[in-house]
Amino acid sequence: xxxxxxxxxxxxxxxxxxxxxxxxxxxxxxxxxxxxxxxxxxxxxxxxxxxxxxxxxxxxxxxxxxxxxxxxxxxxxxxxxxxxxxxxxxxxxxxxxxxxxxxxxxxxxxxxxxxxxxxxxxxxxxxxxxxxxxxxxxxxxxxxxxxxxxxxxxxxxxxxxxxxxxxxxxxxxxxxxxxxxxxxxxxxxxxxxxxxxxxxxxxxxxxxxxxxxxxxxxxxxxxxxxxxxxxxxxxxxxxxxxxxxxxxxxxxxxxxxxxxxxxxxxxxxxxxxxxxxxxxxxxxxxxxxxxxxxxxxxxxxxxxxxxxxxxxxxxxxxxxxxxxxxxxxxxxxxxxxxxxxxxxxxx
Amino acid sequence: xxxxxxxxxxxxxxxxxxxxxxxxxxxxxxxxxxxxxxxxxxxxxxxxxxxxxxxxxxxxxxxxxxxxxxxxxxxxxxxxxxxxxxxxxxxxxxxxxxxxxxxxxxxxxxxxxxxxxxxxxxxxxxxxxxxxxxxxxxxxxxxxxxxxxxxxxxxxxxxxxxxxxxxxxxxxxxxxxxxxxxxxxxxxxxxxxxxxxxxxxxxxxxxxxxxxxxxxxxxxxxxxxxxxxxxxxxxxxxxxxxxxxxxxxxxxxxxxxxxxxxxxxxxxxxxxxxxxxxxxxxxxxxxxxxxxxxxxxxxxxxxxxxxxxxxxxxxxxxxxxxxxxxxxxxxxxxxxxxxxxxxxxxx
Numbered sequence: 001x002x003x004x005x006x007x008x009x010x011x012x013x014x015x016x017x018x019x020x021x022x023x024x025x026x027x028x029x030x031x032x033x034x035x036x037x038x039x040x041x042x043x044x045x046x047x048x049x050x051x052x053x054x055x056x057x058x059x060x061x062x063x064x065x066x067x068x069x070x071x072x073x074x075x076x077x078x079x080x081x082x083x084x085x086x087x088x089x090x091x092x093x094x095x096x097x098x099x100x101x102x103x104x105x106x107x108x109x110x111x112x113x114x115x116x117x118x119x120x121x122x123x124x125x126x127x128x129x130x131x132x133x134x135x136x137x138x139x140x141x142x143x144x145x146x147x148x149x150x151x152x153x154x155x156x157x158x159x160x161x162x163x164x165x166x167x168x169x170x171x172x173x174x175x176x177x178x179x180x181x182x183x184x185x186x187x188x189x190x191x192x193x194x195x196x197x198x199x200x201x202x203x204x205x206x207x208x209x210x211x212x213x214x215x216x217x218x219x220x221x222x223x224x225x226x227x228x229x230x231x232x233x234x235x236x237x238x239x240x241x242x243x244x245x246x247x248x249x250x251x252x253x254x255x256x257x258x259x260x261x262x263x264x265x266x267x268x269x270x271x272x273x274x275x276x277x278x279x280x281x282x283x284x285x286x287x288x289x290x291x292x293x294x295x296x297x298x299x300x301x302x303x304x305x306x307x308x309x310x311x312x313x314x315x316x317x318x319x320x321x322x323x324x325x326x327x328x329x330x331x332x333x334x335x336x337x338x339x340x341x342x343x344x345x346x347x
Numbered sequence: 348x349x350x351x352x353x354x355x356x357x358x359x360x361x362x363x364x365x366x367x368x369x370x371x372x373x374x375x376x377x378x379x380x381x382x383x384x385x386x387x388x389x390x391x392x393x394x395x396x397x398x399x400x401x402x403x404x405x406x407x408x409x410x411x412x413x414x415x416x417x418x419x420x421x422x423x424x425x426x427x428x429x430x431x432x433x434x435x436x437x438x439x440x441x442x443x444x445x446x447x448x449x450x451x452x453x454x455x456x457x458x459x460x461x462x463x464x465x466x467x468x469x470x471x472x473x474x475x476x477x478x479x480x481x482x483x484x485x486x487x488x489x490x491x492x493x494x495x496x497x498x499x500x501x502x503x504x505x506x507x508x509x510x511x512x513x514x515x516x517x518x519x520x521x522x523x524x525x526x527x528x529x530x531x532x533x534x535x536x537x538x539x540x541x542x543x544x545x546x547x548x549x550x551x552x553x554x555x556x557x558x559x560x561x562x563x564x565x566x567x568x569x570x571x572x573x574x575x576x577x578x579x580x581x582x583x584x585x586x587x588x589x590x591x592x593x594x595x596x597x598x599x600x601x602x603x604x605x606x607x608x609x610x611x612x613x614x615x616x617x618x619x620x621x622x623x624x625x626x627x628x629x630x631x632x633x634x635x636x637x638x639x640x641x642x643x644x645x646x647x648x649x650x651x652x653x654x655x656x657x658x659x660x661x662x663x664x665x666x667x668x669x670x671x672x673x674x675x676x677x678x679x680x681x682x683x684x685x686x687x688x689x690x691x692x693x694x
Contacts, residue, residue, distance in 0.1 A: 206527045
């Protein structure tokens with residue numbers, strides 16, 4: 001903290017991937033921004049978390065202070081969410097014993113993580129808040145639609161205030177502000193109960209045969225390097241491999257259908273997922289007695305968020321326009337780092 | 348084969364469990380019947396299949412011949428179902444090199460597995476056929492409802508003939524004769540998109556947090572030893588542990604709800620699953636221009652099949668009444684063993 005300058009690292013510690021952003025902050029602006037992430041399924045070895053954190057931190061460089069958001073506490077590797085939050089906080093302190101570290105809480109404040117935690121749940125699932133608070137600085141009236149690997153956040157911002165009804169995951173599910181659907185790891189059977197076969201609709205197998213990443217690979221909306229999770233069958237990420245997985249949802253082999261038919265199935269899943277998100281966007285905006293809001297599309301699935309906005313006929317903008325390219329897939333850690341820098345230099 | 352007597356072993360080689368039945372057959376009747384099974388997830392180490400087969404066979408005792416049905420070929424450990432069938436057949440031959448072994452085909456005939464396979468797919472997913480053919484011997488007019496760990500078979504039998512419209516899994520899904528829902532491993536998110544919270548309906552997380560076995564443990568319909576698959580979180584099979592898993596579907600911890608509320612959630616999932624099966628039962632029977640058929644309830648989920656019959660007001664009978672207690676959870680291997688014994692002694 002040198003006057004109004006500082007270097008902060010923000011974290012988004014999730015159940016399947018951990019993301020970090022490093023900001024050089026100077027005179028209320030981002031001077032430089034770097035991001036890094038690592039695919040790390042916490043239930044496959046939670047004791048490796050400190051080393052994952054250290055690796056990412058090393059890749060980014062030194063910092064004056066760190067800000068933590070997380071969603072990993074929901075993983076069932078922890079008996080309760082409270083256990084989860086405590087574990088993640090312990091790991092962060094272990095990885096960076098000499099740094100000031102803060103956790104973003106559900107009210108948008110920072111807690112000093114070197115002090116004993118009074119209410120661990122106030123640190124649960126605040127990554128969406130980091131994004132929304134950052135966005136509210138530049139876009140006082142908008143609808144944030146952040147589509148990630150398994151979840152979609154739909155956050156209304158009015159007159160510079162985050163007016164989301166829910167703060168906890170459960171309340172956000174109830175409000176339609178959190179939808180458990182995303183563009184990578186969502187099982188196809190959680191998006192649709194049927195797939196089109198000719199003029200019929202065939203019920204799908206409720207097996208972990210294909211995921212949304214397969215659908216968007218088939219449709220050419222994701223490149224192989226975007227498919228950053230494991231494939232359900234452990235095979236490749238080519239379009240042909242994705243088609244093989246999708247047809248297994250109706251207990252079939254790829255040779256049973258033409259390529260065009262399989263693309264038709266993928267399109268059907270995409271349209272079903274889009275309709276679900278569109279409906280939630282309508283509901284969230286209506287609740288605030290608005291008919292429309294400009295949509296800020298972000299996350300790995302920003303392409304889908306843009307599709308949804310177009311379906312609704314609402315204006316749409318990519319968050320990258322406001323924050324620069326690197327930020328758009330890493331908005332929660334960028335948000336956390338920015339908010340911390342602001343807080344440290346202005347308090 | 349001593350005149351009209353023989354000893355046969357029938358197999359049902361599935362993706363998560365392998366079941367066997369040994370029959371001493373004499374003068375067109377079952378003299379003694381033993382069954383055995385092993386929980387074996389084939390995608391976790393398919394090379395262990397021959398040893399699983401040998402272990403189960405040793406537990407049952409020697410046989411004159413064996414009959415194979417399977418569903419394991421659908422597992423995505425195999426690139427195609429054809430590969431899957433060939434692999435399973437190779438394993439059976441490897442495990443029992445000196446025995447006559449036959450595969451039940453989709454037309455209800457037996458193929459000698461010591462000869463080269465011309466059409467491997469004709470051996471895919473025939474376990475339901477073994478059950479239905481066996482049942483048709485004693486119940487010429489009925490609806491077989493076999494509810495297992497992940498699937499439900501609804502098979503109409505009229506005038507002693509199996510009048511199912513589908514033979515392949517895909518065609519059976521289309522006809523409503525195969526439903527991908529069961530009482531153990533079906534993810535709760537594949538049964539229902541919402542859970543009741545007070546007067547509201549909360550969308551569920553599409554994560555592998557809780558399965559149907561948790562629902563039926565909570566409702567006291569399954570005992571811990573019936574919960575024969577792994578738990579989603581690797582923890583225990585008590586009702587308390589099952590409740591913890593179910594509430595995680597709405598991103599909550601057990602302490603957030605009363606026990607009564609969680610039982611209400613479980614009941615809701617049960618009713619949703621029952622409604623799905625009831626609808627398919629109606630549809631299958633209607634297609635044959637009947638209003639009702641006596642229901643034969645079998646499988647690990649025969650309790651649910653009986654619930655469904657009661658909901659419809661149709662007469663219901665447990666298959667155990669016809670075949671004896673041991674048979675009811677192992678009808679496909681019992682059917683395969685019986686049909687083979689009949690075929691060997693009468694041809």
